[in-house]
Amino acid sequence: MVQVSELLTTPHWSTEIPLDTPHVRLPVLAEHGYVQLRDFDESIPESEWRSLEYMDWKSGGDTNFAPIATADGELDCRGFWKPGDERPDKGGKFTSNAAKCPTITRFVESVGANFGRVRIIKLEPQDYETSLRQIHRDDNNRFNPPDEGWVVRSWLELTDNPDSFMVLMEQGDDGLPDASTEHRVPLHRGARFVVDTQRLWHVVCHNGEAPRYALISSFESGPALDRWIASQLP
Numbered sequence: 558m559v560q561v562s563e564l565l566t567t568p569h570w571s572t573e574i575p576l577d578t579p580h581v582r583l584p585v586l587a588e589h590g591y592v593q594l595r596d597f598d599e600s601i602p603e604s605e606w607r608s609l610e611y612m613d614w615k616s617g618g619d620t621n622f623a624p625i626a627t628a629d630g631e632l633d634c635r636g637f638w639k640p641g642d643e644r645p646d647k648g649g650k651f652t653s654n655a656a657k658c659p660t661i662t663r664f665v666e667s668v669g670a671n672f673g674r675v676r677i678i679k680l681e682p683q684d685y686e687t688s689l690r691q692i693h694r695d696d697n698n699r700f701n702p703p704d705e706g707w708v709v710r711s712w713l714e715l716t717d718n719p720d721s722f723m724v725l726m727e728q729g730d731d732g733l734p735d736a737s738t739e740h741r742v743p744l745h746r747g748a749r750f751v752v753d754t755q756r757l758w759h760v761v762c763h764n765g766e767a768p769r770y771a772l773i774s775s776f777e778s779g780p781a782l783d784r785w786i787a788s789q790l791p
């Protein structure tokens with residue numbers, strides 16, 4: 558089987574993203590960097606993701622994104638890092654898409670934690686080798702004051718893709734993903750999980766025929782997120 562080390566070229570931009578910082582982190586993520594939650598038990602009407610406005614934005618493959626919360630409420634995938642108006646990935650404001658997806662918006666608010674960018678990803682099918690070429694770490698905590706909570710991301714799978722999975726790997730001593738730490742998160746409809754995507758290299762292998770849709774939300778680590786995760790464990 559193909560090894561991730563054969564596919565990535567060094568230097569890789571992800572390697573330089575900080576791993577060790579003084580930010581507040583959640584003990585529940587300490588060991589593995591991710592936590593699987595109970596499946597979502599509410600049904601979300603398809604119109605809540607199909608009727609949104611999507612933007613051409615590439616991240617982790619052939620993707621489009623529908624922003625539901627951004628830095629200023631505008632439909633803009635870069636919002637938080639606008640030159641001259643840089644902000645950490647929290648304090649998100651709902652966009653015009655939010656009114657079209659009330660179940661999803663309610664879910665994000667029900668977490669009770671400070672959220673930043675909230676968006677739906679539309680990912681075209683990509684096989685395992687193709688996905689590994691896109692594996693990366695996120696720069697979630699750029700401009701995040703070091704005495705505040707570490708920003709992590711949560712997923713809620715909207716389409717049913719039992720043959721697809723998210724690949725997670727710790728960073729090895731060489732600054733690249735360590736294949737021996739690979740973990741695969743299943744992506745059936747309703748699957749939910751929280752990942753420290755600045756710590757773990759991640760990408761989705763999507764073996765389906767049709768695009769996969771999922772909700773991705775940035776949340777600040779702290780007592781509120783901790784309580785919510787504890788209440789959602791399997």
Ligand SMILES: [Fe+2]
Nearest residue numbers: 617694695754
């Ligand atoms: Fe990412």
